[in-house]
Amino acid sequence: MVENLQQLECLEISECKGIHEIISKEKIIKEAFRTRYLICFPRLNSLKLKGLQNLIGFCHEDYTVEFPTLKILEIENCPQLKGFIHNSTSKEILTDVVLFNNKVAFPNFEKITISNLRNTKRIWYNQLHTNSFSILKKLTVKKCDVLLNIFPLFLLRVFQRLEKLVLIDCVSLEEVFQLQVQGLDIEETYVLNSQLREMNLVRLPKLKHVWTKYRKGNISFENLQ
Template sequence: MCLEQLSFGDLHSSHVTTIFPWSFCQYSREILIDQCKSLLEVFESQWINNIGGGITSTSINEGNGDTHNTSLVIPRPENIYVPQLVNLKKLVIKSCNLLKHVFTFSTLGSLKQLEELMIHTCKAMEVIVKKDNEEQRNVVDFPRLKSLELKNLPNLKGFFLGMNDFKWQLLEKVMIDYCPKMMVFTSGQSTALKLNYMHTSLGKHSLECGLNFHVTRNFHEWSFHNLIEVHMEWKSDVKYVIPSNELLHLKKLVWIKLNDCRNLEEVFEVEEAMEEGLGLELLFREEKEEVIAMKGIDSGLVKSQTVVEIPNLTQVELKDLHNLKYIWKSNHHVRRMLEFPNLTTISIVNCGRLEHVFTSSMVGSLQQLQDLHISDCPNMEVIVRLEGEEFEYDVTVKEIECLKSMRLEKLEALEGFCLGEDNFLLPLLETLEIKECPKITIFSKGQVATPTLNVIDTSFGRCYIREDINHFIKTKLDEVT
């Protein structure tokens, strides 16, 4: 019998512990298994090399306290050797909560055509490949495997825990999501020359050593050190993206994109716990110390300030985050400031609870910011929020030297860019759009210098600017009233 595709779903019966005898499975190109609650193994390995047919009694625990005894009668040839899955290209297994492994080591040699392997939501899964009784040290070759996904496997310890080396010649996508007990991919060496990144629920991670990662605590904590891109969509169980104790580990983070995460409240979590036993290093810049010395500020106050730099972050895109309160919340009890020296682009769309973007202390670090776009945020009151006076020292001019384009649209509560006395210098600003912001009364209470800005795009149309932005806004308000 030759079946090119086998598909099994919702097999709740306690009488199904093995999907099919090898004579059915070995020629299939695709095998899809979903919600087979009693499944103990995918392939009938316990009968390999047995002689003749027979009756096997099996006790099955469904996970709800009920145990069933069943007798399985499956006729088979007198001699069954190690089965071959010579045509299998795709294997998908989902929600099989009694399954502890997928393959035995003996079957791996036949998986020459396998291109895609997905294992999702199998609570008992400990390894993908189980070691055989007799240890074999030969190299395992997966010549065609391109995609591997391991998701929601709370007891997974590794793909394979034997000492064999693995070769993955075409492997280019690996997704590992919520495998909290995973400490190693394979105990031996894994060579995957085409694999540059690993994907998790957070996003994309670098892999300088390929798949040869060894985790001292758990995979989730390890992943922040190699995090390159944060990409989350349609997740409802996340309140913050970056926990406070991981802020110092974001040296490689380049890009953040968040979309429609309905319960998200903070992007960067900032808490006092960050300094409690976590070895937070203080990163004071020399120029700040000079200013502090000149101003004669209390050194005890200054020493409580910690600066955490996210050095390589360039882009932030936030969309449809309806409960987002803070992107980067400052902490006034133990003074903490985040800096983004290479941030170039910020886009914020439809974040209903967000009231501001930056705090005033952050502005000095935005030396590479080029594009700022904020729209459809009904509670946005200011772009730059003032911080408590007790933590501030005077700065004559706040310069955002690379900013070229700023678009502020449909911000019903916006009163101004900044309501403090700071002076702003925006030497390269060429494009400024302020549309449907009915409450704006001023750009900043200080002076605003925009030497290259000639035209402002407003709800009234494109208007030439003859003096500074503050004067332009006041003139338009007078015209309306």
């Protein structure tokens, strides 16, 4: 089935309560893939998943997924999501959910919107697929109640081209840019010049700081207006 979607350019799935995965692991196993562990959507440029109350992930992490032309991703009101590429069963309860890991490639992402993801504690895994998110320009995060920070120290270089950041109603968020990791001595010196121009922070009751002074690096937000 997936091999028949090579020409797909836009995919939107909304308000389907019975969907647990977009690509079912059980069905994939029965299909003959040219490369069994790689799924590619070569022409897809827009993906929107909205109001999928029982969605746990796009597919299982047994497979690596590539979206070489995807520019827009919207994931909204999917409260049971356990990761875009998940590693759990539908009945398993997770305590530390990471939205994006290194099993999915997004080299041309420009815009991401996520909202109402009840279980997501981190957006990014410590290691991402090569070149993923490197040209991301706009990130919007709304009503993700257990997020503690947005950008971890180890991935700051990845998001240098980000131009607009919108954070709304994330009640547990404590910091936006994590420039220090408690109990960890970072030897590497960071020299970054962020392209961030606009940042909207709305109703973040536990926010302690946007960023902290980083003694081992030179991280500039001089384009911020």
